[in-house]
Amino acid sequence: MALTDSSWEAELMEQFALLSATSVEVENKCETDVTQLDSAPDTLLLHLCDEVLMLILQELDPVSLLRAGSTCRLLFRLGSCNSLWKKHYQASFEIQFPTATCLLSAKKAYSLLVMWRALFKSLHCNRSLQEKLFGEIPNPPQKYWIQWLVLEETVPLPSVTLPCVDIESLWGVSQEVLEFKFKEKSEEGDNMSFEWKELYDMAVEHHGSLKLVFQHVLNQQSTNDHTELESMHRQYSQCRFQWLLTYWLFRQPTPLDRQLRSIFLQWRSYRKSKVAAWGHTLCDTHYLASLHSITSDFWRGKLARGDETVGIQTVDNYFSMCKSLLAWILGRDWGTLKRKKVYEDTLEGVYLALRAEMWEGLVEHERFWQVAKLQMSRVCTLEETAANYVNWKMIEMLPYYKLYLATGNSIYLEQVKGYLRRKRLIHNWLYQEETTWARQLLPDQLFSLLEFDTKLTQDCLHGDTVPAQLGRLLWLYLHSGHQLYLEAVKGMVLECAHATLGFFTHQAQSRAHAQARLLASGHHSAPHGGDQPWPEAGRF
Known part of the structure; x- marks a missing residue:
């Protein structure tokens, strides 16, 4: 019997820390907020009578009910009423809550059962719980965990061997029934060995219904410390996806x-x-x-x-x-x-x-x-x-x-085709005969941007460098197709080529003047030009 509404189950798991809080803790936490609310206009939600608030709270799912109860002491008190949680108890576990005979409140019982069911459901991938249940085999697990296992019809553990007194205490089965079963089994001192399924059926038969079995277990758990259960549930809430994926991948x-x-x-x-x-x-x-x-x-x-x-x-x-x-x-x-x-x-x-x-x-x-x-x-x-x-x-x-x-959508396919077509137009223009001189004078970094098979990544579009400026113009043209951007690309390419040509011309003139001065002074050796800067370019 798993939770029937699994769509909010995972979120519910994260909220159970609130269930263990006492009303005093909530009062201390929210006292300031309530004081401020008391001075607010009479139209606020908290100024409605308790009966109306209860009607509103009845429409909430468990997660929303927990959230509402965590806001102030009034909603915490009303949100902890048995009448609200009995409905969720029955919807989740398909049995009625035994109000008169259960020693726990409906809210506390609901929280403990949901935590236990979540842990037991993850047993196949939950190593922490496996160590609790399997670590002491062939001896039985701790009594606390056996009390929870009483609720489960199918338990992946070997037969349990316990004294008659413990079996009667844990499962609530009368001594007479055990003595009858004892005659059919081989004697092992004062201990009796039973399959878990057999004990479950005996408990349901003896108590008369599954509802009473739940009541028996909850009454046993009413005096226990649930710190370990709550700690393991917090660990489960944090690690359940990791555990399940690991189990699925490697098992x-x-x-x-x-x-x-x-x-x-x-x-x-x-x-x-x-x-x-x-x-x-x-x-x-x-x-x-x-x-x-x-x-x-x-x-x-x-x-x-x-x-x-x-x-x-x-x-x-x-x-x-x-x-x-x-x-x-x-x-x-x-x-x-x-x-x-x-x-x-x-x-x-x-x-x-x-x-x-x-x-x-x-x-x-x-x-x-x-x-x-x-x-x-x-x-x-x-x-x-x-x-x-x-x-x-x-x-x-x-x-x-x-x-x-x-x-x-074919529109996006046409956009891809247009991108390739415009890329090809830029490539063809660059390799025209009349632009040969510009192509040969362009620096390699600019020339590669104009090649057909070059990707324009985000990294090359940022900054104030010449390649970044050319990259932005190319990106705008390739994605929009506006002729204005194409003309801007061509103009910038020709401008860069002219700048490189002017640099080469200036360098040639400087060399010629230096050689003339050396000849006039009577020196005939040519100057060394290795120290002169030279731009990155030159596909000559």
């Missing part, structure tokens, strides 16, 4: 583990030193999660609104799609570079297209594969537009490239 059967590792690292740039520790204790799982956008989102609790179970299922469906996609691509008669880029860009497009869906809930494998096929067709369209691999790598940094992948 697969051997054939599946090799396959998952291959798909996870396929055509990804990664550090071999970190990947070499795959599956070991010191492996940097956070680094591995950063290699994919979807695992990075899961690590940060963004998938499925923070529901770790649904989130990891989405991750599993995603990499199942990757397996199908990889098999399809490797079956094509493509070169390695094209295969790699189709794969990477398709995955990028899938993430862009489904990111909003993944953040909201579960995305099935079929949905992933349907979008992947659509994205692959768009990637191939972009590859045909680029005409060759060099052009393809050049246009991948364009905003229109990703927009077309995410939407498939």
Whole structure:
């Protein structure tokens, strides 16, 4: 019986620190705020009568109720009423809260059960809880944890061997029932060995209903110190995504583990030193999660609104799609570079297209594969537009490239085509016969910006240098297509070429004058020009 509304379950986990606070603590924390509110106009919420406030609080979910109770002492008092939490108790655990006979308040009982259920659900990947439950085997776990295990129908532990008195105390089963069962089992002193499922069924049968079993356990827990449970739950709240991703990555059967590792690292740039520790204790799982956008989102609790179970299922469906996609691509008669880029860009497009869906809930494998096929067709369209691999790598940094992948809108494809067309116009102008002199006089840094296959990165657009100024003019023309910017580019190129030509002319004249002075003074040796500055240029 898990929480029925898993969409807010993860956020609820973060709020349980408030449940252990006393009313005195809340009063001390909020006394100043309430004093200020008392002097406010009569239209404020807190000036409503308690009956009206209770009607408002009844409409809140557990998270909102906790938040409201943390604001002031009045809402804390009203928000702790049994009548409010009995509703959430029944909705979450599908049994009624035994108000008259339970020694704990509904709010406290709800908080303890939610914390325990969250920890028990994570048992397969929660090493701290495993040490508590498995560390003392073959001896049973601590009595505190056995009291919680009484609530679970299926427990992944060996048979429990305990004295009759302890079994009667923990499960509430009468001595007569135990003596009857004892006759059917082999004697081991005063101890009896039972399967956990058998004890659970005996407890439900003896108490008469699961509701009374819950009541029995909660009454036992009413006198216990829950510091350890609360501490482990805080650790779970902080680390649950890391634990679950680590378990999913490294606890697969051997054939599946090799396959998952291959798909996870396929055509990804990664550090071999970190990947070499795959599956070991010191492996940097956070680094591995950063290699994919979807695992990075899961690590940060963004998938499925923070529901770790649904989130990891989405991750599993995603990499199942990757397996199908990889098999399809490797079956094509493509070169390695094209295969790699189709794969990477398709995955990028899938993430862009489904990111909003993944953040909201579960995305099935079929949905992933349907979008992947659509994205692959768009990637191939972009590859045909680029005409060759060099052009393809050049246009991948364009905003229109990703927009077309995410939407498939032909407008963005036309923008990509226009960018390439304008790039080609600049290249053709530079290589015209009448601009040969300018091309040969341009410094290498400026000349490379005008080449067709040059990427205009953000780094080359900032600053007051001549290359930065030319880069900005090129960027404006390539993205807008306005002829004004093209004329500005041509004018700046010719101006730079003239400046270089003037520099060369000045240097030649200086050398000629120096040689004439030396000849007039009777020296016939030519001057050394190695110390003269020379501009970066010269494709002569």
